[in-house]
Ligand SMILES: CC1(C)c2ccccc2-c2ccc(C[C@@H](CC(=O)O)C(=O)C(=O)O)cc21
């Protein structure tokens with residue numbers, strides 16, 4: 001077994017895999033602590049153990065959900081490894097050589113439960129990731145209405161977040177990993193059942209994490225495999241330094257927009273159930289103030305890459321174009 005290190009969620013402590021980069025612990029602050037408010041206002045991650053955001057779902061487990069979630073369909077991803085590297089189906093034609101890192105299928109909850117039981121034997125892992133919608137049963141609706149909407153809506157308002165875009169139900173098997181990526185939305189991540197390790201990197205770490213091109217199906221995901229980093233291809237990954245924590249039932253982690261995150265369902269601790277609250281980012285300020293911050297620069301790079309890919313109208317020409325533009329010229 002590779003080297004391990006110990007991490008705590010404030011109550012239990014866990015043996016977790018040690019990666020090549022250094023990390024600091026993400027602060028765990030009460031929702032009544034002014035510093036907690038400050039961190040959210042400043043776009044800094046924080047673990048909040050006492051906000052009871054999804055306390056009305058504290059009784060959720062696989063059996064309860066199976067009996068109450070209704071007969072809707074649930075997007076389920078399948079992977080022959082522990083990694084569930086997300087890809088955008090619509091971008092697949094942009095990169096011919098692209099090999100899908102996982103399969104996806106819409107299942108009833110009943111089928112999903114069968115798969116997690118059977119999957120274990122066939123060595124296939126699965127991960128249910130589905131937006132909670134009106135097909136759920138009345139008990140789930142009342143649990144959902146019982147979420148602490150006062151608190152999360154107050155956060156949305158005082159931090160000028162955009163509208164709530166979705167609440168995603170996530171059910172993963174122990175050991176499942178969502179590889180490091182960033183999202184373009186603000187995220188209050190509520191842990192309902194089981195334990196998840198989060199490794200976060202600020203937007204400033206973009207140069208050390210080498211995301212795929214914007215037109216690639218794995219846009220926003222890092223090309224670096226934390227388990228087997230290619231330091232020749234990605235030399236600056238040596239400089240990466242991050243933050244990490246373990247979240248357990250009742251914990252909420254604020255993942256600021258554009259912050260990189262890798263999420264691991266702790267092995268041997270059973271399956272995990274989470275609910276995400278995704279909000280569009282703050283509106284761009286009328287008056288731009290300088291110096292620009294890291295996530296504004298990420299947004300700029302994304303826009304420029306998209307423009308160039310569109311103008312060339314052929315993804316195969318983009319790498320040479322970009323290299324001709326900078327290599328040997330901006331050293
Ligand atoms: C990319 C994807 C499939 C997606 C597409 C469209 C709308 C929402 C989502 C969504 C929401 C959550 C996850 C997993 C989660 C990490 C974890 O818990 O494993 C995470 O990365 C996060 O909460 O940001 C993944 C997705």
Ligand SMILES: [Zn+2]
Pocket residue numbers: 181182183261
């Ligand atoms: Zn994410």
